[in-house]
Amino acid sequence: xxxxxxATYKLLRQHGLTTIFGNPGSNELPFLAAMPKDFRYVLGxxxxxxxGMADGYAQATRRPAMVNLHAASGSGNAMGALTxxxxxxxxxxxxxxxxVRATIGQEVMLSNVDAAxxxxxxxxxxxxxxxxxxxxxxxxxxxxxxxxxxxxxVYVSIPYDDWAQETGPAEEHLAARTVENAGELSDxxxxxxxxxxxxxxxxxxxxxxDVDSARGNADAVTLAERLGAPxxxxxxxxxxxxxxxxxxxxxxxxxxxxxxxxxLAGHDLILVVGAPVFRYHQHEPGNYxxxxxxxxxxxxxxxxxxxxPMGRALVASIGPALRRLAASVTPRGVQLPxxxxxxxxxLSAQGPEEGIGLAPEAVFRLINELAPEDAIYVNxxxxxxxxxxxxxxxxxxxxxxxxxxxxxGFGMPAAVGVQLAEPGxxxxxxxxxxxxxxxxxxxxxxxxxxxxxxxxxxxNGTYGALRGFAAKLNALDAPGLDVPGIDxxxxxxxxxxxxxxxxxxxxxxxxFAKALASEGPTLIEVPITTVSPF
Ligand code: TZD
Ligand code: CA
Numbered sequence: 156x157x158x159x160x161x162a163t164y165k166l167l168r169q170h171g172l173t174t175i176f177g178n179p180g181s182n183e184l185p186f187l188a189a190m191p192k193d194f195r196y197v198l199g200x201x202x203x204x205x206x207g208m209a210d211g212y213a214q215a216t217r218r219p220a221m222v223n224l225h226a227a228s229g230s231g232n233a234m235g236a237l238t239x240x241x242x243x244x245x246x247x248x249x250x251x252x253x254x255v256r257a258t259i260g261q262e263v264m265l266s267n268v269d270a271a272x273x274x275x276x277x278x279x280x281x282x283x284x285x286x287x288x289x290x291x292x293x294x295x296x297x298x299x300x301x302x303x304x305x306x307x308x309v310y311v312s313i314p315y316d317d318w319a320q321e322t323g324p325a326e327e328h329l330a331a332r333t334v335e336n337a338g339e340l341s342d343x344x345x346x347x348x349x350x351x352x353x354x355x356x357x358x359x360x361x362x363x364x365d366v367d368s369a370r371g372n373a374d375a376v377t378l379a380e381r382l383g384a385p386x387x388x389x390x391x392x393x394x395x396x397x398x399x400x401x402x403x404x405x406x407x408x409x410x411x412x413x414x415x416x417x418x419l420a421g422h423d424l425i426l427v428v429g430a431p432v433f434r435y436h437q438h439e440p441g442n443y444x445x446x447x448x449x450x451x452x453x454x455x456x457x458x459x460x461x462x463x464p465m466g467r468a469l470v471a472s473i474g475p476a477l478r479r480l481a482a483s484v485t486p487r488g489v490q491l492p493x494x495x496x497x498x499x500x501x502l503s504a505q506g507p508e509e510g511i512g513l514a515p516e517a518v519f520r521l522i523n524e525l526a527p528e529d530a531i532y533v534n535x536x537x538x539x540x541x542x543x544x545x546x547x548x549x550x551x552x553x554x555x556x557x558x559x560x561x562x563x564g565f566g567m568p569a570a571v572g573v574q575l576a577e578p579g580x581x582x583x584x585x586x587x588x589x590x591x592x593x594x595x596x597x598x599x600x601x602x603x604x605x606x607x608x609x610x611x612x613x614x615n616g617t618y619g620a621l622r623g624f625a626a627k628l629n630a631l632d633a634p635g636l637d638v639p640g641i642d643x644x645x646x647x648x649x650x651x652x653x654x655x656x657x658x659x660x661x662x663x664x665x666x667f668a669k670a671l672a673s674e675g676p677t678l679i680e681v682p683i684t685t686v687s688p689f
Contacts, residue, residue, distance in 0.1 A: 160189045160318040162291045162326045168193070169330040170298050172221045172248065176209040176572070178202050180225030182252025182265055185318045187223070197575070197604065200596035202229045204568040206236035207594055210245045211533070211565075211572025214394075215553060217368065219246035219301045220572075226252055227267040230274060230310070235562050235593075237277035240308045242434075243364060243393050243559035244456065246301035247308040249274070250294070253283065256314040270312030281310035287317035291326045299334040304472060305456035340471050340479065348469070349483045351451065355424035358382050361408065363389040363430020364559065365455055366396035369474035371429065372552045378481040379403045383489025388544075389430035390415065395555035396429060400548050402493040407544050409689075410434065413441030420445040425466075427452040429473045432463035436561070437627065437689070453477075497545055512682035513660065515539040515613060519546035521660055522583065522611065525667050530554070531573055531580050533608075535566025536587040538619030538688040543585065553577070564593030570608045571601050581609065581671065588614040589638050595646060601676035602651035609670040610652075610678040612643045615685045623688040647678040654678040 163186075167173065174195045179187055190196065199205035202224050213220035224230050230251050240247050253259065254266040262268060271281045280300045284293040293311055301309045340348070352358060360379055366372060375397050379386045386403045388396060390410040397404055408415050412435060419425055425448055427433075432452050443465045444450060450466030452459075453476050460468035469476075499516055515536075523546055533556045534543055540557070549555055556573055558565035570584035591612055601608055617637045625631045647654035657663035657679050670677035 157322045157326075158318065159287055159290045159320045159322055160186060162322045162329070163294055164189070164191050164194065166291055166295055166298075166330045167221065170219070172219060172298070174212065174575075175221040175223050176205045176212070177223035178205050178225060178229055179223070180229060180252060180265065182226050182254060182315045183223055185315045186252065186313070189318070198600065199568065200599050202232035203236045203564050204594050204597045204600070206233040206240065206247065206249075207565050207568025208572035208575075208597065208600065209247055210236065210240045210243070211556060211569030212576045213245045213247060213572075214243060214368065214556060215573040215576035217370070219248050219298060219306075222247055222249040224249060224251045226254075226265045227270070227273055230267070234274065234277060235564060237274065237308055238560035238562040239558045239565045241277050241560065244306045244368065245308065246306040248294075248297050248301050249278070249308060249310045251310065251312050253312045253314040255316045256287075259314070267312050271310075274308075274310040277308065278310045279307040283312040283314075284317070287314075287320035288323060288325055290317050291322065291329050295329045295332060299332075303334065304336050305458070336472060338472065339475050340469065344469060345479055345483060348451070348480060351424065352382065352426065352480070353485050357422050358384045358424040358426060359419055359422040360384050360386045361389050361425060361427045361430065362386060362396040363428065364392065364394035364396065365429030365473045366477065367394035367552055369429065369455075369472070369477070370552050371474050371477040372396060372398065374477040374481040375428070376401060378477065378484065381481065381484050381486040383487045383491060385491060387418070389427065389433060391434040391436055391561065392555075393557045393559035395549045398550045399544070400550050403491050405494050408433070410436035411439035412443055413439040416442050416445050419448065422448055424448065425450045427466070428477060429454065431459045432466055432468075437624070512615060512658075512684045513663070515542045515683050515686055516546055517660060518611075518613065518663065518681055518683060519543055521663055522667060523547050525664065525671075526583055527581050527671075529580050531577060531582045532556070533566050533570040533573060533582060533584040535563060535590040536585045536613045537563075537590065538587070538615075538623060538686055539585075539613060539683075540688065542686060563590045566590055567594035567597035567610065570610065571597050571606050574606045574608045575604070581607070583609045583611060585611050585613060587619070588612055588616065588641060588643070589618045591643065592638075592641070596650070598647055598650035598652045598676070598678070605675045607674055608676050609667070610647075610676065612678060612680045613683045614641075614643065614680055615683050617685055619685045620688045622685065626687075627689070643678060643680040652676045652678050654680065656680045658682055
């Protein structure tokens with residue numbers, strides 16, 4: 156006899172979904188009890204961390220990741236993390252255990268009363284199968300829905316008495332199904348785009364996270380070189396779509412209307428690929444486009460295309476669209492001079508002032524010098540994002556991850572997920588002392604599963620970004636802006652992670668070398684000065 160449980164594991168195996176990130180409760184045990192030996196369960200101690208680890212893992216493997224949560228309460232704990240998964244188009248297949256079918260209506264303990272509604276609007280699709288005989292098909296639908304473009308999180312609630320039910324002929328064909336996107340630019344659309352690009356006098360490229368997800372980085376380089384165009388990264392960047400060491404790289408656009416218009420002034424054509432137009436943050440009203448400029452957007456997400464306030468948009472798969480565009484535009488033979496980087500005093504002059512801390516720029520510059528050239532950076536230090544992009548070299552696809560919605564608690568878990576997905580590269584996670592607390596239990600998973608992330612906690616004792624906003628919004632007397640008195644070395648030790656404090660650049664040099672040599676996770680707490688996020 157084949158049970159719903161057997162058929163589900165077969166389906167998951169068929170899709171290569173043999174890693175399950177979870178945190179269990181009684182409703183989930185009948186599913187987990189029969190887990191086959193070729194499956195791996197990665198336990199997270201809080202569901203925000205479970206979802207964050209799965210998010211990092213799915214982004215880095217470029218495949219859907221399985222998540223198993225406990226009923227409504229576990230799902231609720233994960234929802235903050237789903238804001239990030241939603242905006243990064245991360246395919247998460249989230250399953251949650253439900254009470255026994257016949258008892259949900261009574262609202263017995265741990266029933267998920269309106270399960271399909273609970274995770275909306277942060278999932279593409281959600282359901283609770285209407286019958287045990289529709290569980291396997293529903294999970295299949297979830298996998299396909301999560302994966303189809305634009306990919307994203309989906310949610311299935313499964314009553315726990317369904318798992319032991321027998322399957323019938325309805326389930327027979329499910330494991331063998333495949334569902335694919337087939338949409339591409341038509342030849343006419345491509346020819347038209349090429350004509351528009353070739354006719355532009357001074358085009359500029361703005362690249363977004365979906366270029367990195369689609370591994371379009373090398374094609375973006377070809378396109379920029381052929382057009383002789385400078386390249387910016389779209390604002391509030393969650394990924395790095397272009398090598399920062401390339402002469403055409405100009406940096407990340409600021410997250411304000413006026414800031415972008417100012418920086419792109421003089422261009423007659425702005426080509427945005429794989430990004431929303433735009434993810435603004437600080438409200439600085441102004442003209443949406445510089446005078447004389449038109450904007451062309453290529454997005455894999457119809458929602459992204461439809462909601463933009465300006466420009467002509469085409470909805471297409473980013474990888475093929477970029478490849479064909481790069482191969483088709485006319486080379487102009489123009490070579491751009493590399494961008495000027497801001498000057499810093501020599502590293503030896505950057506000693507800490509008593510009780511204040513190191514300059515974040517100096518910390519980034521030193522780590523950039525010491526880290527492997529293919530290191531992967533996970534970043535969740537909100538006031539120092541600009542300093543990070545100024546200092547760090549990222550040459551390869553899949554080198555950068557930042558919370559796509561701005562929802563904190565992504566960094567530490569995502570670092571664990573990315574490192575699990577990329578055992579051949581080293582993950583260095585820069586985490587603010589404020590941000591660390593939203594995902595701190597990821598340290599336990601890193602320790603128990605020996606995931607060798609180097610966590611660098613940049614500690615300025617405050618919510619630095621909020622201080623920057625408070626100054627802008629005339630709210631400097633707001634309460635709750637400082638977070639003094641947290642000892643991250645002790646916290647790390649408590650979760651089983653080796654940790655050190657580095658209060659000078661020499662100490663940081665030693666600690667970082669030790670961390671790189673370690674086969675397990677390490678945490679380095681670095682006191683830093685507070686800088687403005689703007
Ligand atoms: N809660 C969640 C889940 N996400 C958020 N974005 C915030 C609160 C608000 N918030 C920001 O947007 S930035 C920030 C907070 C609290 C400060 C983070 O402090 P940090 O980094 O120490 O991690 P900086 O560099 O000191 O800003
Ligand atoms: Ca801070």
